[in-house]
Amino acid sequence: MAATMETQLAVEMLDGAVEAGESIDVEAQMACDDLRDVMYEDGVGTWYNATFTVTPDGSLVTEFDYDNPPFGGGGDDDLLVDDQHAYPRDAEHLPTWHPANDGSRPA
Incomplete structure (x- = not known):
């Protein structure tokens, strides 16, 4: 398990109004x-961001x-x-922006 997770909740009403800043x-x-x-998934990693819509x-x-x-x-580089x-992600699954990327992966 990684050290930090942030959750946010926004509620969009039927009229289109959005109530943000709620917490779960x-x-x-x-x-x-x-x-x-x-x-x-071994070598592939897991998601960085997720959206759940009801x-x-x-x-x-x-x-x-x-x-x-x-x-x-x-995100703080140390946390990433x-x-x-x-x-862990293999090099081919590690985004170029990630601080653990050593630059050897093709862009």
């Missing part, structure tokens, strides 16, 4: 952490982002390196 409870945060663990009809739509930096690009140790 600790159990939901732990469930996200557990999901990240079980979705890890539609008006109650369906759950998920998006998992394996390629873009977490925290909107504001720790994440690489927790969820």
Whole structure:
């Protein structure tokens, strides 16, 4: 398990208004952490960002982002390196922006 996870909750109402800055409870945060663990693939890694959308009809739509930096690009390099140790990716699966990338991977 990596050292840091950030969760955010935004609620979009049927009229299009968005209530942001809400928080999810600790159990939901732990469930996200557990999901990240079980979705890890050896050498491929796991997702950096995920979006869970509950539609008006109650369906759950998920998006998992394996390629873009977490925290909107504001992740601390040391935390990203720790994440690489927790969820190792082979060089061909490590994004060029990642601080653990040694630059030997083709762009």
